[in-house]
Amino acid sequence: MGKQGFDNGQYLSLQSERIKERIAWFGGKLYLEFGGKLFDDFHASRVLPGFQPDSKIRMLLQLKEEAEILLVVNAYDIEKNKVRGDLGITYEQDTLRLIDAFRGCGLFVGGVVLTRFANQASAIKFRQKLEALGIRVYLHYSIEGYPDDIQKVISREGYGKNEYIETEKSLVVVTAPGPGSGKMAVCLSQLYHEHIRGMKSGYAKFETFPIWNLPLNHPVNLAYEAATADLNDVNMLDPFHLEAYGKTTVNYNRDVEIFPVVRAMFEKIYGESPYKSPTDMGVNMAGFCITDDAACCEASKNEILRRYFTALCDKRKGLPSDGSISKLKLLMTQARIVPEDRAFAEAARAKKEATGQPAAAIELADGRVVVGKTSNLLGASSAVILNALKVLAGIPKEVDLIAPEVIGPVQELKIQNLGNHNPRLHTNEVLIALSIGAAHDENAKKAIEMLPYLRGCEVHSTVILTEVDAGTFRKLGMNLTCDPEYQTKKLFHN
Numbered sequence: 106m107g108k109q110g111f112d113n114g115q116y117l118s119l120q121s122e123r124i125k126e127r128i129a130w131f132g133g134k135l136y137l138e139f140g141g142k143l144f145d146d147f148h149a150s151r152v153l154p155g156f157q158p159d160s161k162i163r164m165l166l167q168l169k170e171e172a173e174i175l176l177v178v179n180a181y182d183i184e185k186n187k188v189r190g191d192l193g194i195t196y197e198q199d200t201l202r203l204i205d206a207f208r209g210c211g212l213f214v215g216g217v218v219l220t221r222f223a224n225q226a227s228a229i230k231f232r233q234k235l236e237a238l239g240i241r242v243y244l245h246y247s248i249e250g251y252p253d254d255i256q257k258v259i260s261r262e263g264y265g266k267n268e269y270i271e272t273e274k275s276l277v278v279v280t281a282p283g284p285g286s287g288k289m290a291v292c293l294s295q296l297y298h299e300h301i302r303g304m305k306s307g308y309a310k311f312e313t314f315p316i317w318n319l320p321l322n323h324p325v326n327l328a329y330e331a332a333t334a335d336l337n338d339v340n341m342l343d344p345f346h347l348e349a350y351g352k353t354t355v356n357y358n359r360d361v362e363i364f365p366v367v368r369a370m371f372e373k374i375y376g377e378s379p380y381k382s383p384t385d386m387g388v389n390m391a392g393f394c395i396t397d398d399a400a401c402c403e404a405s406k407n408e409i410l411r412r413y414f415t416a417l418c419d420k421r422k423g424l425p426s427d428g429s430i431s432k433l434k435l436l437m438t439q440a441r442i443v444p445e446d447r448a449f450a451e452a453a454r455a456k457k458e459a460t461g462q463p464a465a466a467i468e469l470a471d472g473r474v475v476v477g478k479t480s481n482l483l484g485a486s487s488a489v490i491l492n493a494l495k496v497l498a499g500i501p502k503e504v505d506l507i508a509p510e511v512i513g514p515v516q517e518l519k520i521q522n523l524g525n526h527n528p529r530l531h532t533n534e535v536l537i538a539l540s541i542g543a544a545h546d547e548n549a550k551k552a553i554e555m556l557p558y559l560r561g562c563e564v565h566s567t568v569i570l571t572e573v574d575a576g577t578f579r580k581l582g583m584n585l586t587c588d589p590e591y592q593t594k595k596l597f598h599n
Contacts, residue, residue: 110400111155111391119390121167124311127388128171128275131307131379134299136292137388139280140312144206149313151584152328152405153391154561161313162210165278173215173274174207176200177286180219180228189283193572197231199282204240215272216241220287223247243268245291252290252366259373264297284336289363293370300374307379310360310386315340317354317384318392324405326355327436331412334429334436346382354384406442407563407584413437413444414586418569421589447586449474450565453485454588457567463592465489467583468563469496479529482512486566486574487535490559490581494539497555500548507538507549532577559583568592 128135141149143161150158157163165172182196189199200217207214217235219228222244232242245267250257257263272295279288292308299306314329326340343356345364360383367386371378380386395401413433419426437443445451449468453476456464462479465486469475475496477489491506500506512530515538530538536556542549560582569587570578578585 108397108400108403109155110395110397110404111153112394112396113155113157113160116156116160116391116394117164117167119393120164120388123388123390124168124276124309127307127309132305133275134277134304134306135275136277136279136295136306136308138288138292138308138310139278140288140310141314143278143280144203146313148328148332148408149391152325152401152408153395154400154404155396156391165212166210168276169211171274172276172278173213173272175215175218175270175272175277175279175291176203177218177220177279177281177288177291178231179286180222180225182283182285183219183231184225184227186227187283196282197227200235203280203282213274214240215274215277216243216270218243218245218270218287218291220245220291221247241271243270245287245294252363252370255366255369255373259297259370264294267294267298269298270295289367293367293374296374308386309388311388312360313389313391315355315357316392317343317356317387317389319355319395321355322439324402324409324440327440328405328408328412329357331409331433331436334412334416334432335426337428337432343382343384346384349381349385354382356383356387360386406440406446409433409436409440410442410444410447411584411586414447414588417589418587421569421591447563447565449563450586450588452476453565453567463566463568465564465566467493467559469493470558470562482509482529483535484529484531484574485568486532486570486578487530489564490532491535491539491552493559493562494552494555497558498548498551500551504548506546506552507535507542511538511542531571531573533573536577556581 124137143165145158146161147158150156178196178200187196188194189196192199194202204214217240219232219242222228223246235242248258248263251263252258279292281288296306296308315326319326321340321342330338330340339358340355341358341361343354343361346352346354364383368378368380371380413430416426416429416433420430449466452474453464453466456476456478460478463485464479465477465488467475467489473496475489475493477485477487477492479485480488483491495502495504495506515530515534539549540553543553562583564578564583564585566585566587568590570585575585
């Protein structure tokens with residue numbers, strides 16, 4: 106495990122208390138727009154070493170008795186069959202996954218809101234599927250002139266057209282499979298409906314990034330811009346907060362741009378706005394839990410570099426990425442880093458140069474660098490994992506963790522029976538073979554026991570990896586980058 110820079114226990118305590126305070130501030134009912142990922146927030150864990158990927162859900166579990174979940178999905182995203190890039194599943198599938206996950210934690214899911222509903226065939230089918238599963242579904246519609254035409258938005262022809270969502274708990278967490286879902290509109294629509302029903306409720310926003318009480322160009326905030334380079338989000342000082350309080354805070358362009366409209370909506374509903382700035386709307390306490398700023402800065406710079414290599418590979422794959430690459434170059438300049446700062450990658454490139462075959466390198470938590478080369482039996486990714494496990498377990502380099510006579514039959518199966526063209530074992534196949542060998546081989550057992558120590562380590566490949574190998578590194582919790590090259594000159598790569 107690398108150097109820690111974030112106190113996760115303090116974060117869980119401070120964050121839950123801040124949300125409780127905001128609930129009380131609004132008289133016992135709060136709609137909390139939850140940005141980012143509630144589960145598996147690996148970006149946060151990478152840039153804030155010590156932040157646990159499940160921290161947000163653990164924090165919510167402290168409010169379990171008073172919280173319910175609303176999932177928001179844009180009907181047009183369902184129609185377009187939009188896919189989550191990190192998971193490779195559609196928003197429709199991810200909605201079901203999230204419902205299962207929330208329920209598995211013991212959290213109550215109040216329903217699903219389909220926003221911008223316009224009788225899209227796929228959205229209707231999805232609604233029917235959800236209702237058949239016993240899940241309540243609510244329809245919200247596009248509003249002409251939204252969000253600028255305040256008079257229309259805050260009227261029976263605007264929010265008034267939306268179906269009112271029956272909620273039961275004092276904290277309603279409004280989340281979504283991805284951005285652009287309409288979470289804020291759902292929250293404000295509920296405030297409108299409850300106001301005309303004589304009920305009092307409030308709204309707040311939970312976004313981990315940018316961290317409002319860190320400097321604008323702090324590497325942690327720059328890493329957030331890197332993560333959203335494809336959305337072209339820009340961190341900026343909150344001018345409304347500066348004007349109201351004379352204090353400098355950081356927000357991002359979309360919230361700053363929409364705030365005058367949101368403030369006007371509050372004034373229309375309540376007669377006055379409870380907030381003077383976008384920063385006021387937030388409840389994020391992450392900035393108070395950084396214990397080692399230098400460690401977080403270093404981790405964030407590494408994250409920016411990883412995002413840059415990913416964008417280069419996306420371009421090589423033919424995906425739209427030119428804008429992202431330009432933005433990431435600018436962020437690297439601001440962070441005072443260059444691609445060569447990912448120094449251990451040079452060891453992989455040197456091995457590739459020496460052998461003429463793809464190579465890979467792993468930087469362990471203590472700074473040691475392990476290299477793997479391509480052979481007749483193993484791909485470079487498989488080799489580097491085995492080599493790293495040997496180093497961690499103190500096993501001599503010349504020891505075979507998997508006997509060649511075991512690998513041979515697996516290769517024969519792949520080629521003769523499963524239709525593969527590449528006989529070399531992928532990373533998942535190697536780990537399965539290694540785990541089988543651990544039953545009777547002490548070295549293999551020692552190596553398997555070292556797998557948890559790969560979590561958080563850096564790995565670099567001199568070629569773009571297959572999804573199988575890239576996925577294995579992800580599952581092991583390793584941070585992967587690749588040079589933007591394919592192993593072959595074929596047009597189709599899988």
